[in-house]
Amino acid sequence: MWLVGGAVAAVLLIGGVIAVVVTNSDSSSDKPAAKTITELPDQCSLISPETLSAIAPGAGCRTQAFTGRSISVSPTWTVESGRNDPTAINVTLTRTTEPKRMYDDAKGAVDLFNSAHDIQISNPLQIGNAAQVSGGRSRINPALFEARAIGRLDNGAVATVTFTSGIDAATAVEGASRALSDALGKLH
Numbered sequence: 001m002w003l004v005g006g007a008v009a010a011v012l013l014i015g016g017v018i019a020v021v022v023t024n025s026d027s028s029s030d031k032p033a034a035k036t037i038t039e040l041p042d043q044c045s046l047i048s049p050e051t052l053s054a055i056a057p058g059a060g061c062r063t064q065a066f067t068g069r070s071i072s073v074s075p076t077w078t079v080e081s082g083r084n085d086p087t088a089i090n091v092t093l094t095r096t097t098e099p100k101r102m103y104d105d106a107k108g109a110v111d112l113f114n115s116a117h118d119i120q121i122s123n124p125l126q127i128g129n130a131a132q133v134s135g136g137r138s139r140i141n142p143a144l145f146e147a148r149a150i151g152r153l154d155n156g157a158v159a160t161v162t163f164t165s166g167i168d169a170a171t172a173v174e175g176a177s178r179a180l181s182d183a184l185g186k187l188h
Helices: 049-055 099-115 169-185
Strands: 002-004 007-014 017-024 059-062 076-079 088-095 117-124 130-138 145-153 157-165
Touching: 049 169, 088 169, 099 117, 099 130, 099 145, 099 157, 117 169, 130 169, 145 169, 157 169
Parallel strands: none
Antiparallel strands: 002 007, 007 017, 059 076, 076 088, 088 157, 117 130, 130 145, 145 157
């Protein structure tokens, strides 16, 4: 076998006939590998203003201070309109070299979340490389509905979103799903 201009060539003797087989191993036509995530976006930009106006109008962002090149950010949005609105969104976005393992660990945390709620909705999501959401009425505070969405990007990120609402489980699930889509979408 020889490597000729990105192609592998082999000469075969089959039944007294010489055959030359050439296969193209040039991967230039293949999809490029996803770029490994090395930095996280600004915390308050993880959810777009358009999404916030749809799922939590009037919500303001609070961040935790990080120094250097952080591997995780965890901003929180709460409605600050002065009215009695319990809507809150917490996003945790983490860079990792082991996104599948971290995602599996996060799924275990969702099981604990589910045990503290009367789950009404639980679905896989078409976000990133793997994602799921579940939500329902809180057993701790029955006036609240909460949803937890988790997702991963195989090029190095895992995100978890908790959305709290006083409206219903569907609103919480929709809010968590849209926030997760925005957060992971910032890294594509």
